Amino acid sequence: MKLLAIALFVALETGIVAAPAADTSMPRLFHSSPDWTEDSSPSEYSVPSSLVSRAEDVDRVYYLASCKGQKLLAATTSPRDVAAAYVTPIDSPWVNPIMTDLTTWGYKLDSDDGTPQWRASHFDECEFQTNHKLKRMLDSLSILTSSTWQNGPNRCYFINHKDGPAIIRDPRGNLPPVNNQWYYVNNRPYRATNAEFTIGVNVMSGMIVMINRQNPASSAQDLWGLHQPPPSDQLPALRASQTCYQSGNSVRTD
Numbered sequence: 001m002k003l004l005a006i007a008l009f010v011a012l013e014t015g016i017v018a019a020p021a022a023d024t025s026m027p028r029l030f031h032s033s034p035d036w037t038e039d040s041s042p043s044e045y046s047v048p049s050s051l052v053s054r055a056e057d058v059d060r061v062y063y064l065a066s067c068k069g070q071k072l073l074a075a076t077t078s079p080r081d082v083a084a085a086y087v088t089p090i091d092s093p094w095v096n097p098i099m100t101d102l103t104t105w106g107y108k109l110d111s112d113d114g115t116p117q118w119r120a121s122h123f124d125e126c127e128f129q130t131n132h133k134l135k136r137m138l139d140s141l142s143i144l145t146s147s148t149w150q151n152g153p154n155r156c157y158f159i160n161h162k163d164g165p166a167i168i169r170d171p172r173g174n175l176p177p178v179n180n181q182w183y184y185v186n187n188r189p190y191r192a193t194n195a196e197f198t199i200g201v202n203v204m205s206g207m208i209v210m211i212n213r214q215n216p217a218s219s220a221q222d223l224w225g226l227h228q229p230p231p232s233d234q235l236p237a238l239r240a241s242q243t244c245y246q247s248g249n250s251v252r253t254d
Helices: 010-014 058-076 098-104 116-120 135-140 216-224 240-253
Strands: 002-008 108-111 154-160 182-185 188-191 196-202 207-214
Touching (some): 207 240
Antiparallel strands (some): 154 196
16 A cells, blocks of 8 residues: 655754644644545545545544644654653654664665666655655755655665565575565564565655555465454564654664
């Protein structure tokens, strides 16, 4: 599934987002979603009705997403003791370098190394001039749209839950088929899920873009041939949100 989610940390640094008032109650939420129908005038950002119909209650989905975002904003702009009312835990358990945690939990990470061979096997997902219909928004925020392919600031990270360094090889040192890949964490076996994330990071502008997200639960269900997602304790503890944050944080501190 394709997902475009943007985190503009520069907003906090430049004062675009105002500091919270003394009243820490949640702001009033919007209770209705845009009227997306086939009869609406077409635009660059129109959403096909076939996508909307997947949600039983569009207004409720929109409300919950808005509430979740406002809770996160309140937490990130509030003092520590106030933020604890919105998000628990405040401190992330993921404090190691991203490659350490990704390797531990069976992931493989790739990024543009500048070679023709590597670029020939990957699509330039972080070129936003023509991809993903983000140009208008990025232009309005004065964020460059060029990728590392074009010597620009937008770098893509391709993260796959398979073929990683921790995956157990066969006696000849070869990787088993994806549906039979295993790794160990704290002496417990875990199975590769075939999940994948594509994350774009722009350090200059403080932007992180989740371009593609196929989560471990649904990916494991497909790969393992299950009728429903497996229990969470059979999945990697490191998930999409943590990899997204750590990718941006790692690049910012390199």
